[in-house]
Amino acid sequence: MLLRLKQRVDEIAPLHSKLILLIGPPGCGKTALISGLAEHIGASVLNLGFEISTGLAKLPNKQRRLQAGNLLREIADEHASGDLLLVDNIELLFDTSLAINPLDLLKRLAHARRVVAVWPGAHREGSAGTRLTYAETSHPEHRDDSLEGVVPFYIQT
Template sequence: MLTRLDRLVDEIAALHSKLILLVGRPGCGKSALLAELANQRGMKVMNVGAVLGKRLAALPQRQRALQANVALRELADEYASGDLLLLDNIELLFDQSLKLDPLDLLKRHAHARRVVAVWPGELRDGRLIYAEMGHPEYQDYGLDGLVPFEIETVG
């Protein structure tokens, strides 16, 4: 599976939007696969929740929504290796107080560089879903502008 992902990362370089989302059930190995890719390429995975959360926690509450996009861009520049950025634990991007559109934000980053991110939701009927309908953070997206990389089983 690592070989297939590694090849896909190289193949998307020519696309306009260079976003690969690792999608699968919780515990299927998405984060582990991303860590293997990072190790193989001599990179670090950006833990969005930890590093962006730390950056935003230093700001007054009302400034966080205004600065989240800028802070993420600065952190992405620090974590990217060449034109590749690896992202995990992106749940913070769905926090309603930040007023972000998480998938749009990832796609915008993927115009400038290749982005591989672990999707914390699921792929259902050709749609990316985050949270359950009725949940305040519920999101439902089409697959335009991204490449889903489905992981079926653990290992």
């Protein structure tokens, strides 16, 4: 599976949006796979939750919402290995107080570089195609997004 992911990472370089999401149920090995890729290519995995919470904690509450996108770009620039950014633990991006769209933010990062991120939610098949979901429908952080602009990498248990 690691070699298949590495091949996919190499294949997306010429695309306009270079975002690969590792998608699978909890405990299927998404974090282990992205860590294995990092080790294989000599890169590191950005623990986005830790880094962005550290940066946001320095800002007044009113500024956090306005600066989250800018902070994410700065963190990405600092942690990217060349034109590749490996990202895990993105759950904080779903916090409703930030009022951002996590998937759109990742897509914007993927215009400048290849991005491989662990998707913390699920996917579902429907009449409109495959959808990415995060949290239950009744939960305030619930998201239901299209796969448009994303290269999915499914992991089975």
